[in-house]
Amino acid sequence: GENVEQHPSTLSVQEGDSAVIKCTYSDSASNYFPWYKQELGKGPQLIIDIRSNVGEKKDQRIAVTLNKTAKHFSLHITETQPEDSAVYFCAARARAGNKLTFGGGTRVLVKP
Amino acid sequence: DSGVTQTPKHLITATGQRVTLRCSPRSGDLSVYWYQQSLDQGLQFLIQYYNGEERAKGNILERFSAQQFPDLHSELNLSSLELGDSALYFCASSETQGHGANVLTFGAGSRLTVL
Numbered sequence: 001g002e003n004v005e006q007h008p009s010t011l012s013v014q015e016g017d018s019a020v021i022k023c024t025y026s027d028s029a030s031n032y033f034p035w036y037k038q039e040l041g042k043g044p045q046l047i048i049d050i051r052s053n054v055g056e057k058k059d060q061r062i063a064v065t066l067n068k069t070a071k072h073f074s075l076h077i078t079e080t081q082p083e084d085s086a087v088y089f090c091a092a093r094a095r096a097g098n099k100l101t102f103g104g105g106t107r108v109l110v111k112p
Numbered sequence: 113d114s115g116v117t118q119t120p121k122h123l124i125t126a127t128g129q130r131v132t133l134r135c136s137p138r139s140g141d142l143s144v145y146w147y148q149q150s151l152d153q154g155l156q157f158l159i160q161y162y163n164g165e166e167r168a169k170g171n172i173l174e175r176f177s178a179q180q181f182p183d184l185h186s187e188l189n190l191s192s193l194e195l196g197d198s199a200l201y202f203c204a205s206s207e208t209q210g211h212g213a214n215v216l217t218f219g220a221g222s223r224l225t226v227l
Binding site: 006032034036041042043044045046049089093099100101102103104105 | 114116145147153154155156157160168170202204214215216217218219220221
């Protein structure tokens with residue numbers, strides 16, 4: 001089955017700097033790659049997603065890039081703010097099914 | 113509020129006991145998914161239902177079972193509980209079970225503590 005690895009597990013950045021989280025996946029049939037943000041005491045919330053027919057997608061300060069050949073995708077957060085502090089999860093879904101496989105998560109801390 | 117409702121929010125019980133976690137999906141969503149999140153762990157897929165039928169199974173223990181009712185709400189039953197079952201249990205819902213990009217919306221979770 002699909003295996004998703006996520007790095008780093010923790011990331012501390014200064015407010016205003018950029019944060020980058022990287023994920024690799026194993027199943028070349030995967031075609032949908034969402035990113036979720038989980039704040040303390042809450043459920044994961046979708047922040048951005050990308051499909052396999054697109055190489056990059058941007059939404060304000062957040063961008064995701066996908067390299068299908070290398071089977072990796074990344075989340076980029078620019079001009080980080082304290083409210084960006086949370087745990088971020090990447091995920092991948094294979095074409096044949098509907099199950100999302102999640103990475104292990106990255107705890108991001110934005111220091112004022 | 114995501115529209116996915118999970119109850120109870122917190123549950124404390126003893127080893128060997130049985131509990132039921134409940135999930136009401138977002139209005140219009142036919143698929144329900146259950147995930148387990150242990151301390152400092154990622155989200156582990158347990159099981160998916162679509163319109164009352166089981167659609168996919170993950171790493172769900174035999175002591176655990178689930179069902180989706182005609183009104184589309186779902187219940188996750190955990191029996192013969194062990195200390196290691198202590199975790200956050202999330203329910204998510206989506207509109208369809210098709211092959212397109214299908215956004216999962218998560219509830220706030222049920223925190224289970226087994227003492």
